[in-house]
Amino acid sequence: MSKFQNKAVLVTGAGVGIGYEICRQFAVEGAAVALNDIDADLASQAAARINQEVGREAVYAYGCDVADVAAVRAMFSDFVSKNGRLDAAVANAGLTNFGEFLTYTPEAFDRLMSVNLRGSYFTAQTAALIMIEQRISGRIVLMSSVTGGQAFLNLGAYGVTKAGIRHMAKVLALELGRYDITVNAISPGLIITERTVTDDPNAEANWAEVTPIRRTGHVEDIAAAALFLASPEARHITGQTLEVDGGWTTISPLPVGHPDKPEFSSQLR
Numbered sequence: 133m134s135k136f137q138n139k140a141v142l143v144t145g146a147g148v149g150i151g152y153e154i155c156r157q158f159a160v161e162g163a164a165v166a167l168n169d170i171d172a173d174l175a176s177q178a179a180a181r182i183n184q185e186v187g188r189e190a191v192y193a194y195g196c197d198v199a200d201v202a203a204v205r206a207m208f209s210d211f212v213s214k215n216g217r218l219d220a221a222v223a224n225a226g227l228t229n230f231g232e233f234l235t236y237t238p239e240a241f242d243r244l245m246s247v248n249l250r251g252s253y254f255t256a257q258t259a260a261l262i263m264i265e266q267r268i269s270g271r272i273v274l275m276s277s278v279t280g281g282q283a284f285l286n287l288g289a290y291g292v293t294k295a296g297i298r299h300m301a302k303v304l305a306l307e308l309g310r311y312d313i314t315v316n317a318i319s320p321g322l323i324i325t326e327r328t329v330t331d332d333p334n335a336e337a338n339w340a341e342v343t344p345i346r347r348t349g350h351v352e353d354i355a356a357a358a359l360f361l362a363s364p365e366a367r368h369i370t371g372q373t374l375e376v377d378g379g380w381t382t383i384s385p386l387p388v389g390h391p392d393k394p395e396f397s398s399q400l401r
């Protein structure tokens with residue numbers, strides 16, 4: 133039997149990239165999936181592509197902005213009316229907005245907070261209310277980033293939202309534990325997606341070079357983590373942020389010429 137047979141999951145920001153692959157893997161594993169994107173046409177095309185691959189009507193498309201709480205609630209309500217249940221929600225939608233601190237605008241800041249923090253918070257709240265009503269041992273997965281744990285140049289405001297999401301996992305885990313609902317976050321390093329390759333065509337090689345595991349992350353790596361956190365096997369894990377970064381956050385830069393650099397290994401004590 134497939135791992136998520138008879139389960140229903142909702143994933144936001146899933147027309148392309150990480151969210152799309154999470155939807156695809158859930159559908160392959162037998163789940164009914166709500167695929168959300170702010171771009172309704174993109175959501176429909178993405179759902180149709182996965183349905184064709186799995187050979188059944190597994191995925192329902194929902195076009196809405198996660199910052200619009202009323203629209204998010206209506207989306208969950210429609211999905212549950214079709215499937216009768218909700219087992220997991222992945223609040224994946226997030227804007228990656230580069231900009232240096234000294235010139236960052238209030239408008240960009242407000243939009244970033246609305247999508248990344250307000251969107252994740254109320255996606256999680258809406259999911260939790262349904263899971264509690266249905267007495268389902270639910271799973272909520274949030275999407276943080278390595279930039280929420282470590283300072284990254286020109287991603288300050290974004291990093292603040294991703295740090296907030298790490299804390300969101302902890303506080304929601306505390307409040308929802310009594311209902312047997314777990315809440316965890318995933319913290320991806322640089323992941324190869326349509327967007328990141330457009331930003332840097334050499335992203336794959338550039339990031340492999342500074343990653344201990346010597347390769348760059350792919351959407352499959354993040355989807356695998358999301359499916360694990362949504363699985364029954366993860367029932368005793370809650371309030372955590374899982375780094376999925378090939379070890380990037382484990383290292384500290386060394387000064388040029390430091391005796392512990394590999395090129396000076398003959399001098400190692």
Ligand SMILES: NC(=O)c1ccc[n+]([C@@H]2O[C@H](COP(=O)([O-])OP(=O)(O)OC[C@H]3O[C@@H](n4cnc5c(N)ncnc54)[C@H](O)[C@@H]3O)[C@@H](O)[C@H]2O)c1
Pocket residue numbers: 144145146147148149150151168169170171174196197198199224225226227228247251275276277278319320321322323324325326327328
């Ligand atoms: N790709 C990476 O390297 C990386 C690294 C760390 C964290 N993340 C996080 O992972 C998540 C997914 O990243 P990605 O690179 O796959 O995303 P992306 O930027 O490629 O966007 C994915 C989709 O989200 C949709 N979207 C944007 N705003 C939305 C909104 N308000 N409501 C609903 N949908 C919306 C977009 O239309 C797009 O189709 C984000 O939260 C991002 O911050 C990504």
